[in-house]
Amino acid sequence: MINAKLERREPSFYDVSERKGILAWILSTDHKRIGLLYLYSIMSFFIIGAILGLLMKLELLAPGKTIMEAKTYNGVFTLHGIIMIFLIVIPGLPAVFGNFMLPILIGAKDVAFPRLNLLSWYIYIFGAILAVASQFMSGGPPDTGWTFYAPYSFKTTTNMLPAVLGAFVLGFSSILTGLNFIVTIHRMRAPGMTWLKMPLFPWTLYGTAWIQLLATPVIGITLLMTVGERIFNIGFFDPALGGDPILYQHLFWIYSHPAVYVMILPAMGAISEILPTFAQKTIFGYKAIIISTLAIAFVGYFVWGHHMFTSGMSGVALYVFSILTFLVAIPSGVKVFNWISTIYKGSINLKTPFYWAVSFIFVFMIGGLTGLVLGALATDVHVHDTHFVVAHFHFIVFGGVGFAFMGAIHYWFPKMFGRMYEETWANVGWLIFFIGFLTLYLPMFYLGIAGMPRRYFDYLPQFHGGNIISSLGAIVMIMGLVIIITNLVRSAKFGNPVESDNPWNGKTLEWTVESPPSLENFEEIPIIDKGPYDYE
Amino acid sequence: MYSVDKLDASSFVEGVDRVFIIILGFSFLFLIVLTFLMVWFIFKYRKSKHPKAVQIEGNTKLEIAWTGGAFILVIALFFVGWAGYKPMLNVPDDAMKITAIARMWQFNFLYENGKMTDSLVIPVDQAVELDLVALDVIHSLYIPAFRVKEDMVPGIEKNMWFKSLREGGYDLFCAEYCGLEHSFMNARVRVLSDSAYQAWYVDTTKVEIPTDIPAWQAGLRVMQKNGCVACHTSDGNKLVGPTYLGVYGHMVEVETGGRTRQVMADSMYIRNSILDPGSDIVKGYNKGLMLSYEGLVSDEEIGLIIEYLKHLNN
Incomplete structure (x- = not known):
């Protein structure tokens, strides 16, 4: 990756390694190489997960059996959920862009514990292999859904244990990455970079890291209890053994709801980086965004009960969880106000990352506002466990995290690869994807309100129309995705070399280093004396 | 016909739908206004028209105002949702x-x-x-x-x-x-x-089994009514439970209390499999998935089911 047009001061990190071939990657402790290892792993799993999603939508094109049996369908939505949640969106932005960009953004040469960082990737791959292998062992693919609800998960004859163990192992990867980032952010910021001079992406990684560190052990314990119950018949959750199935749900969501914030916070951080650069303007309300990040991370711990409004909690618990859920909407709303104010009176450079960022705000608003329907008790009872919920969390997790991920990869692409993607194709891909996305998920809100439960292989005729539109949307969206991924993969190898180390005129530190960065990022550690988005 | 638009289908519909309308109405308004602002800003302040950005670091008054506004709004929406839900908690005495x-x-x-x-x-x-x-x-x-x-x-x-x-x-x-x-x-x-x-x-006649159809057909009705066919096929395919095809009058390999043995699938065996499904498990299947139908199907109905199984042999 020698850049033809730009004279390099130091060799690119791609060209410096004591080892050859694949060993230069899988034994490297360089945060940039590890970030790329995650990128390639996550991309590969994402393609599998997306194909599974498409298969489900094709099955739902018509009532009755369309392309697969009910047993296969149940296995497909379980694997789709496990892959998308545990292998993609939870590691997601922190693992890829956190690893690659965090040290550069705070002016460091690497993360605090580079070897631990590589270990996290190995643990991730090990967990992923376990989870995926469960599909091919005797007993058949697990069919519990990614939530593994008791007591069904103890009754099913399918291969549930490897999947649960896989999720357990993946948790450790998450904990170690979180720990690493917390220490890195505390100890390794460049001289002069006080907390309030730190860019917003590191801030969200910081909030995220604490959730990973504190909440992930809960799911670890829960999954171990599940294993213990299945192997040794200890009655934690199965009423037949004297256990309580609702306890499982509490423990599961005590982790899995904060996990949603593990997914979305770094996405918000990436958007907060992209918008100032393309508006050529400082972020509006820097401190308010930090406070709202920490508020989301904190309040996010206490809202898990809204997944269980129909499980049979006491009236008081219902009210408390409902009101806390509404409260967590405030910091999210504040962020949206700040982002929109950031583009006000900017000088907007209409480039691909900016399109992803504003479409992120749009889909995130839909995801957030439909969350109010789910937070309100009266309406949640009706739409709980229906396609409404499926649409809602795809707007947040796929719309939110996915759009931000796409924005981030187009934004940092020239820095990471030293080359530029084809802009026209990138924009065409975005537009097709965006249209497909809305066509796929908007009808599911309608289906949910009309009463179609989720995880349904078959449905009654009144739900046919909505499902047809939704399935067509899936096809369009996948077409967009093919364009986007092809363009990125091709351009990483054959794209035009960048003409400048700072193609977008960004102000954060990554734009001061070479593209791609040298092994130690900075020739000299910078001294920081102003805020991160200083366009004066 | 099922319908979502009958406001008097149940006494809750009106209240719940009111909450839907309030929250969705507010959401639409919010979404439209903010999207409009966003698109307008993008159009108005695009680089070619607005080459120099105006730096604005924030506006404390505005930020406090919208945070406070959001707070009041979400608390209001919480109460709306709560009020719509409350009647569901209190079961009337005359229910x-x-x-x-x-x-x-x-x-x-x-x-x-x-x-x-x-x-x-x-x-x-x-x-x-x-x-x-x-x-x-x-x-x-x-x-x-x-x-x-x-x-x-x-x-x-x-x-x-x-x-x-x-x-x-x-x-x-x-x-x-x-x-x-x-x-x-x-x-x-x-x-x-x-x-x-x-x-x-x-009218407490347990199952209205028509008498004008052959016994095996009545047997099939009984099984459909009790959901048997969800797990057992009649065409030889394996689902959660074994198929009905070719069972009656043939030897079956079962596990009884951990011991594998061959039994004749006769009327006694069929009856026992319905009323005490955990005792003999057909080899290759799992225990505990089927629960007893004791009290759900009568002896007469079991007789009809057996007629159906016999019929499958023809």
Whole structure:
């Protein structure tokens, strides 16, 4: 990756390694190489997960059996959920862009514990292999859904244990990455970079890291209890053994709801980086965004009960969880106000990352506002466990995290690869994807309100129309995705070399280093004396 | 016909729909205004028209105002949601009791006079309290037209209530994923006038088996009614349970208390498999998935089922 047009001061990190071939990657402790290892792993799993999603939508094109049996369908939505949640969106932005960009953004040469960082990737791959292998062992693919609800998960004859163990192992990867980032952010910021001079992406990684560190052990314990119950018949959750199935749900969501914030916070951080650069303007309300990040991370711990409004909690618990859920909407709303104010009176450079960022705000608003329907008790009872919920969390997790991920990869692409993607194709891909996305998920809100439960292989005729539109949307969206991924993969190898180390005129530190960065990022550690988005 | 737009399908519909309209209405307004602002800013301040950005670091008053505004708004919406939900918690004293029993993958409804059905039949304008019993895993009883849903959790006593204000038929779904045939686990709700309900209620003939059809057909009806065919096929295919094809009168390899043995699938064996399915497990299948049908099917009905199995051999 020698850049033809730009004279390099130091060799690119791609060209410096004591080892050859694949060993230069899988034994490297360089945060940039590890970030790329995650990128390639996550991309590969994402393609599998997306194909599974498409298969489900094709099955739902018509009532009755369309392309697969009910047993296969149940296995497909379980694997789709496990892959998308545990292998993609939870590691997601922190693992890829956190690893690659965090040290550069705070002016460091690497993360605090580079070897631990590589270990996290190995643990991730090990967990992923376990989870995926469960599909091919005797007993058949697990069919519990990614939530593994008791007591069904103890009754099913399918291969549930490897999947649960896989999720357990993946948790450790998450904990170690979180720990690493917390220490890195505390100890390794460049001289002069006080907390309030730190860019917003590191801030969200910081909030995220604490959730990973504190909440992930809960799911670890829960999954171990599940294993213990299945192997040794200890009655934690199965009423037949004297256990309580609702306890499982509490423990599961005590982790899995904060996990949603593990997914979305770094996405918000990436958007907060992209918008100032393309508006050529400082972020509006820097401190308010930090406070709202920490508020989301904190309040996010206490809202898990809204997944269980129909499980049979006491009236008081219902009210408390409902009101806390509404409260967590405030910091999210504040962020949206700040982002929109950031583009006000900017000088907007209409480039691909900016399109992803504003479409992120749009889909995130839909995801957030439909969350109010789910937070309100009266309406949640009706739409709980229906396609409404499926649409809602795809707007947040796929719309939110996915759009931000796409924005981030187009934004940092020239820095990471030293080359530029084809802009026209990138924009065409975005537009097709965006249209497909809305066509796929908007009808599911309608289906949910009309009463179609989720995880349904078959449905009654009144739900046919909505499902047809939704399935067509899936096809369009996948077409967009093919364009986007092809363009990125091709351009990483054959794209035009960048003409400048700072193609977008960004102000954060990554734009001061070479593209791609040298092994130690900075020739000299910078001294920081102003805020991160200083366009004066 | 199932419908979501009958405002008097149940006494909750109006209240719940009001909450929907308030929250969705607010959401639409919010979404439209903010999207409009966003698009307008992008258009107005694009680089070619607005080459130099104006640096604005924030506006404390504005930020406090919108945070406060958001706070008031979400608290208001919480109360709206709460008010719409509250009636669902308080079961009226005069509610009629029915026990709803869920198992993989079938609902049954047990009435106070011992009558048991696979569709929920209730009188109009009468509060109904369902005691929720799940026999195996978690199910969830969902009647979209009534705007009610409650999980049915094994081992936990729970109830739900509603009052329908309109005669007619409605769909009832299982909303909590419960395995292979989850999406086929549904039932009908029939809301009858008071007199029609009384006439239906006192008629306690257990299953109305027509006498004008061959016994094997009646046997198939019994099995469809009890949900047997969800797990057992008649064409040789393996589902959760073994197929019916070629069973009757043949030797079957079963596990009895950990010991493998060969038994003759005769009438006694069939009867035992229905009433005590855990005792002999056909090799290659799992214990504990099928629960006893003791009290659900009569001896006469078992006889009809056996006729059906015999018929399959022809």
